[in-house]
Amino acid sequence: xxxxxxxxxxxxxxxxxxxxxxxxxxxxxxxxxxxxxxxxxxxxxxxxxxxxxxxxxxxxxxxxxxxxxxxxxxxxxxxxxxxxxxxxxxxxxxxxxxxxxxxxxxxxxxxxxxxxxxxxxxxxxxxxxxxxxxxxxxxxxxxxxxxxxxxxxxxxxxxxxxxxxxxxxxxxxxxxxxxxxxxxxxxxxxxxxxxxxxxxxxxxxxxxxxxxxxxxxxxxxxxxxxxxxxxxxxxxxxxxxxxxxxxxxxxxxxxxxxxxxxxxxxxxxxxxxxxxxxxxxxxxxxxxxxxxxxxxxxxxxxxxxxxxxxxxxxxxxxx
Ligand SMILES: Nc1ncnc2c1ncn2[C@@H]1O[C@H](COP(=O)(O)OP(=O)(O)OP(=O)(O)O)[C@@H](O)[C@H]1O
Ligand SMILES: O=P(O)(O)OC[C@H]1O[C@](O)(CO)[C@@H](O)[C@@H]1O
Ligand SMILES: [Mg+2]
Numbered sequence: 167x168x169x170x171x172x173x174x175x176x177x178x179x180x181x182x183x184x185x186x187x188x189x190x191x192x193x194x195x196x197x198x199x200x201x202x203x204x205x206x207x208x209x210x211x212x213x214x215x216x217x218x219x220x221x222x223x224x225x226x227x228x229x230x231x232x233x234x235x236x237x238x239x240x241x242x243x244x245x246x247x248x249x250x251x252x253x254x255x256x257x258x259x260x261x262x263x264x265x266x267x268x269x270x271x272x273x274x275x276x277x278x279x280x281x282x283x284x285x286x287x288x289x290x291x292x293x294x295x296x297x298x299x300x301x302x303x304x305x306x307x308x309x310x311x312x313x314x315x316x317x318x319x320x321x322x323x324x325x326x327x328x329x330x331x332x333x334x335x336x337x338x339x340x341x342x343x344x345x346x347x348x349x350x351x352x353x354x355x356x357x358x359x360x361x362x363x364x365x366x367x368x369x370x371x372x373x374x375x376x377x378x379x380x381x382x383x384x385x386x387x388x389x390x391x392x393x394x395x396x397x398x399x400x401x402x403x404x405x406x407x408x409x410x411x412x413x414x415x416x417x418x419x420x421x422x423x424x425x426x427x428x429x430x431x432x433x434x435x436x437x438x439x440x441x442x443x444x445x446x447x448x449x450x451x452x453x454x455x456x457x458x459x460x461x462x463x464x465x466x467x468x469x470x471x472x473x474x475x476x477x478x479x480x481x482x483x484x485x
Pocket of ligand 3: 176268270291299336337
């Protein structure tokens with residue numbers, strides 16, 4: 167093994183830059199060359215690849231987004247696109263690859279490993295939707311942004327006495343809503359993993375108002391969606407003024423938290439160590455503050471569930 171490639175794929179996530187920096191610097195420290203592949207699998211297919219050195223990754227640890235840029239690339243799912251990608255890796259003399267991305271990106275990485283190309287995955291997605299790891303890169307920063315948004319919206323909710331629905335990202339995973347709701351002191355959390363009884367929710371809002379609660383914050387995961395329909399239902403059942411904020415891409419950017427920078431640094435270094443040991447076809451993760459690595463199949467087949475204890479706690483504390 168001489169040259170390690172690194173790419174970021176899928177939605178960008180804060181902390182990806184820390185992971186890229188760690189891959190590059192750990193590899194160079196151990197005497198390898200590194201190639202950066204730009205724009206994920208799209209750039210791989212197009213041969214948008216260049217060698218990186220220690221200074222290429224200077225001044226990025228504190229930046230959101232990804233210096234390698236990213237893409238969603240449908241072509242890489244086709245045999246033709248996939249083979250083109252493999253061909254480019256050979257052409258640029260890249261002999262192993264670190265893929266930083268979410269579950270979708272891992273499917274591409276798994277396919278490369280199955281084709282015999284040494285590939286390691288680092289979970290980079292704000293969604294925290296991968297069951298095998300306690301945290302994905304970017305989740306902590308997205309949560310920090312969400313909690314800050316809840317604080318601002320709570321001010322206006324309290325001032326006007328409105329009910330405020332805040333829709334947050336996470337695809338089919340409710341973690342951003344759940345943990346954001348707990349940290350932000352929301353009155354209710356609505357996640358796709360669980361059916362919500364809107365009548366019960368409205369009774370809670372009315373009870374809160376009766377005992378003088380000024381604000382009502384509802385965290386709604388995008389996997390449930392339909393925030394304006396929910397607003398209409400709550401309006402008619404509680405006679406409250408209901409406001410909706412879909413905070414969207416705000417959650418994807420911003421300076422990574424120390425936790426995401428540390429996680430990215432650890433995962434990037436671990437990915438290189440695995441390749442040096444001749445291990446590949448694995449996804450790096452964190453369990454109980456220890457670095458772990460599972461076969462892609464095992465990692466991707468684990469079913470993610472929400473934390474019932476955390477949900478119950480958020481519910482009890484919102485009485
Ligand atoms: N089965 C597959 N085979 C090859 N490549 C795939 C496959 N599935 C996904 N990919 C590649 O991975 C890219 C990213 O996947 P996806 O859009 O699901 O994002 P992700 O990696 O899950 O990140 P996030 O969910 O945080 O945005 C896809 O655009 C495609 O290029
Ligand atoms: O960037 P796009 O394609 O609009 O994707 C948005 C999706 O990406 C994420 O931000 C990260 O997976 C999801 O939370 C969201 O559903
Ligand atoms: Mg995903």
